[in-house]
Amino acid sequence: MEPLSLDPQPHQSARTLENFVPQQCPWSDCPSQTGAIDFRFRSKGYFDRACDGRRVPRFHCSICNHGFSAQTFRVDYRLKRPDRLWRHFEHFISKVTMRQSTRLTGSKLDTVARHQRLLGEHCRALQQALLRRARDLGRGPKTVRIAFDELETFEVDRLEQPVTVAVVVDAKTLFIHETEVGPLASRPSARSRRKLPSDSQVPGDGAAEGQPRRCGSRRTVRAALRRTADWLSTATSVTAVSDMKATYPCALRSAFGDHLVKHVRVRSTSPRTNRNPLFPANLTLAMLRDGVSRLVRRSWAHSKRRGRLRLHLWIWIAWRNWCRERVVGSRRTTAAMASTFADAPLSIDQLLGFHGRFEELAGLA
Template sequence: MESSQCRGSSERRRRSLEHFIPRSCPSQECESQTGTSPFEFVSKGSYPRACDGRRIPRFRCKVCGKGFSAQTFRVDYRLKRPLRLLQHFELFISKVTMRQCARITGAKLDTVARHQRLLGEHCRALQRSLLVRAASTSERQLEVRIAFDELETFEIDRLEQPVTVAVVADAKSLFIYESEVGALAPRPSARSRRGERDPSKQSVSGSKVGRERRCGSRRTVRAALRRTALWLGPKAAVTAISDFKSTYPGAIHRAFGQQLVQHIKVRSTSPRNTRNPLFPANLTLAMLRDGASRLVRRSWAHSKHRGRLRLHLWIWIAWRNWCRERVVGSRRSTAAMASGLARAAFTIEQLLGFHGRFEELAGLP
């Protein structure tokens, strides 16, 4: 049974490649990219790919004369072992550290890091491309309830380099609209610990003791809410749910303006059950800590750089929004389907398909 399913998946993948039609020239120097000339191409046959046996069609741009193939537009372009990219994706969303990924797949650690960067950038582009398209094509006014909150982690040192992660989610469908990572100021206990040292020495972060990190929580929340307002579009009527943090009302009004209908505040001491209006945000943050190895508490899997944490989060968010069922037992109904952003659940192979063909994956015209 499993072998027949694998053969069926392989056949569908081969057919999708055989019927591939390029929409644009991949060369950034081509005049068709600037719009001065319409894009035209001719077919130049195909070739068998040695690593997996697929036949890849070739093309030639009639505008600039450069050749390319269907593989040029794929995420695994120029990868000698593309199956490892799929394996690493599944491990990244399963709370497996980078070193353990390297042990499991037999890859080098820098290969795992490179794949994580590639997957993070692709997943972020997919999310934003589909949200921008949905905002530009929507003709009716949307009534959206968003719930957002922050979780705290760190990079390198828990006291001297804390990090905040702001997440904005749909309160009904649990779709994650946006996430942002920012630095926090050192903890008071870190200052007292540094005071016992020689002032001429450097801190754990490598910077001088007198050079303090500033709190970036306000800037992080504003960036996440501002981009969420962009994805929702100008016709959305927004109800925001948050806790009583003093910086949240200003950030909400600055992001949504006249689109804001109501701001519901929930005390952080309230029971975190399903009756809590902030439950969607609490559930999302809990799932995020359970799925991403970098956010697990009291472990040595923490990030060494918050930029890598940002990319890792986008891998998990893309899988959570477009592939995973919204809740257990929802019969393959994803958060994107519940939000009206997709007509069917993505498979991981579809998610890691062609660059710029996200509308086709979502089943949109």
Template sequence: MTDDWPFKRKGYYLRQTSPQRIQRFTCLCCKRHFSTQTFSTSYWQKRPDLIARIVMMVVGCMGNRQMARALGVSPTSIAHHIARLGRHCLLLQADELARIEHLDEIAIDGFESFEWSQYFPFHHNVAVDVASGYFLYHTDSPLRRKGRMTAHQRAHRAVLEAELGRAHPRAVETGVRELLAGVVRGGHAVTIRSDDHRAYPRAIAAVVRKIDHQVTSSRQRRDERNPLWEINVLDLLIRHSTAAHKRETIAWAKRRQASIEKLSIFQVWRNYVKRRREKGGRVTSAMLVGLASRPWRLRDLLRERLFFEKVALSERWQQYYRRHVETRALRVNRAHELTYAF
């Protein structure tokens, strides 16, 4: 609250968690009431003590039911907390990304996973700054199941596609185009590193002009000498830190929207909290790109509530914030439509 904002105290209310006394105010302009909780990331929460612990559990490769058992709450409560944290991290990352003026080299890739069942694969399209390892942006692209299948599996895929529709054949191109639009600005020359996916040249050509597209075979050894080292490390960390992306897991994502929200939490943690190298100094990717002067703690990540109307989100990230990403296999896909807790 700023000094030139006219308001007055309007009593207080008590709650069970600390701090127990919450001061209330009245705005002298619009006559609306608010409290100190209005500007807190734990606004309208019965258990504000859970939010920081859930952040570390999400990036610590715990499934929702494991978190629920550890914290003594229901899995639904965990899902709601994660959705709110995902929205907060979307706003925070967008606000921070706007401070970056120009990037010289960007690596992109498609991290493949699936929602509901292996008949509904999708890509998390991700972009990283080569110099710092800063996780810049992400979009998603639903895919059609491919690869080796039995005759029964092919028949079942045909039934599902007849009932629910087929993923757009150029979904990856669209997703990567929106990915690059979110990180490449102005007329500056930029180098894009990627593997040899056929959709990438079309997506790159549609976004920028002054560009050097460097292609590395996906079969090349993935060590530090690989030009895609930074994006390969990011893919490894996403798989290592998220229960839904483990090989042969039983905690796979049931909804692509939920996977996006967890990835958004991971993104902010990776950039601002986690060291870039575990055996190196206390340096984060955000420090290397000039967005932070020290590693963040969780209280820095959760220091204040961010408002949707105050942060410029891309059209794709607005869809993520409003929870408009639908899982075709499910009839009910609830959007985020709250009024005061939006």
């Protein structure tokens, strides 16, 4: 399989809708999906899309006798207004709330929510596919210095349902490797004691009936670090930077094992300047607060479900890693390029092109 090209100006052999060549059948029940039978197909002409006028080639799988087209592999598959998906993506990375997005595009709130779920799942799958490809090709840094920390927000109620967001960042390039969202224990306060008994269940925390809401910080950090280790090469040496939280050393050893060379611990009371070893994590969390509407303090834009927050985070992270320049004035060098995961920045059309679950098509417009 050829290396993934991230050239922003697709060359003649790039997979566009007009010269698209399928690499596998999109139907999950096709025997060729398991690799037992080689995938074979034949062309069946073209059709013109009424919504945007694009000419899309059709194909027929010779193994399962199902039909499909190039559009089947795209994120905007079966969307009547694909142009609004692009506009909603721009809103999600620009601190625009969902209801304001409905006013700007004329869409219904359900449509905006559905697009957010679609984009969040796609962006996460796309980054995983690109990192998996880079790992298999032996790309990526041989030594990495990660900085990780947690940011606190809430769902529905600030005291009863606080939420933690763990983020793992490359301390040198600001590439965001992973993020995870989890619940925190309810805050004891006079108002909360009047509102709910101390042993009652808080809705949406996943606890059994009659049990209090438990803290999921340890589980959240472990999940983010474990997935970060999965995307790194087995020969990569890791240096970690974190604050003094007691659960972090055990989580690092569990995730990286012998690949963990050093763990630098910084007091949370240290000045948050660029000389602070934890500055890359602090900067990334501040940028998340500024770019994701659900994390803005003292607003009505907070999440009602933390699962929705996770999807929204991945939309911003994918754009931040693969499209946006690493820092202002870095001459279009993205965090993925600085980490040697990519050779060129992705355009929005490339980022929202073919679906991320197809590794050989990921990121191509």
